[in-house]
Amino acid sequence: MKKTAIAQSALTLLAVTAGAFLMALNTKTFVSTGGLYPGGITGLTILLQRACNMAFHVTPPFTPINLLLNVVPVYIGFRYIGKQFTLYSCVMIVLNSVFTDLIPDSVITQDVLLISIFGGILNGVAISICLNAGATSGGTDFISIYLSEKSNMDSFYLILGFNAVILCIAGILFGWDKALYSILFQYASTMVLHLMYKKFQxxxxxxxxxxxxxxxxxxxxxxxxxxxxxxxxxxxxxxxxxxxxxxxxxxxxxxxxxxxxxxxxxxxxxxxxxxxxxxxxxxxxxx
The missing domain is CATH 3.30.70.120 (Alpha-Beta Plaits)
Known part of the structure; x- marks a missing residue:
């Protein structure tokens, strides 16, 4: 039993690491090139980075902002969802933050429509890997799972609506074209997540x-x-x-x-x- 538990923990950590790397890679390629906003805490972190750059011509690192914004969701996870699940999720949050600061910006394509679709797909795959392994990417995922367990409903579409608020703010500050493309990004991500993660279906x-x-x-x-x-x-x-x-x-x-x-x-x-x-x-x- 002990060997089985160790093997399961190792597989979970491997999945969390892979999910964190994919999400960070997506951020530094598709999201960065297209000027998109993924939604959730990640999108809010990127929004704050770009707002600071616009106002003060300084871009703060991703890690401290992302970790600070995840404090409340992590508390919800420990308090209402599960300690082991939240602990693995904390590993995901930290790794994603560090990878995002370490991986350099890269351009795969400059077609914003392709970026929105394939970036959203990659984002959905990264989140699904973590959820199926027994962790989450943090932020609004904690809220989504909490609502799903409390009300026995699939709440991912509610989170999609919540993300639209962030995108509206981004649209006002940086232009509506990027915000509208970001909605396509988030929709593609949610559809992939809906297909790959079926616990609440x-x-x-x-x-x-x-x-x-x-x-x-x-x-x-x-x-x-x-x-x-x-x-x-x-x-x-x-x-x-x-x-x-x-x-x-x-x-x-x-x-x-x-x-x-x-x-x-x-x-x-x-x-x-x-x-x-x-x-x-x-x-x-x-x-």
Whole structure:
């Protein structure tokens, strides 16, 4: 068990380091070249850097500003989300800050549309790597996870709206063209994040089976979610059929389906993306 825990911690640190490096590289290439604002604490840090440069002709380093702005979100993480999760996130925040100051500015392309799309994709990939490993890039990610766990909702679109406020300020100070391109950047990032990180998304499963009790047991064993057995009739053969209805995390859906197929290889399974969910739904908390 101790070796397993050490290996898991090493993998998490490796993922956090990779995510931090990708995010910093994105900042010093796409974001810097396009004059964009990623949103969140990173975007606010860049906004303050550029504001200082405009007002005083001095650009302060990224690290102290980013660390200072993350104090409150980190407190929320330790207080309401999980100490281990927040500790790994602190590593991510520090590494991202240091890498951003160390990596020199580089130009890959000067096409702002391409920068907005591919920079947003890279940003979403970096954040997703951290989240799936059990950490976050800090800032508004802590707030997003806190709201998701409290209200059982996918709050990334709310964070996208919050980021729009930062972009409006940037538009007023530095011009609306960069702010509008930054919205495309943030939208691409959010879409990638929505595809790659599915903890707060749900899938509805309809399973027609001859072994409903065993299917319900395996669903609970894999996902810790319950199920409902419905009686029905096959329209073709006019024979009795049982259908198991359950809602599980989208991240667990493949594991659940695989486990169900082991129990009943002939089961008919229909997976549907759940749009809205009301009522009690178990979501494991971060450690």
């Amino acid at each position: 749900q899938s509805t499963l309809f399973i027609v089976t001859n072994r409903p009790a065993e299917v319900c047991q395996v669903i609970y064993a894999v996902s810790q979610h319950g199920a409902t057995i419905l009686d029905g009739e096959g329209a073709y053969e006019h024979c009795e059929r049982q259908m198991v209805y359950s809602v599980v995390s989208a991240a667990q859906a493949k594991k659940v389906i695989h486990a169900v197929q082991k129990v009943d290889a002939s089961a008919f399974i229909n997976e549907i993306k759940t749009q809205k969910l009301r009522g009690r739904f178990y979501v494991p908390k971060e450690k």
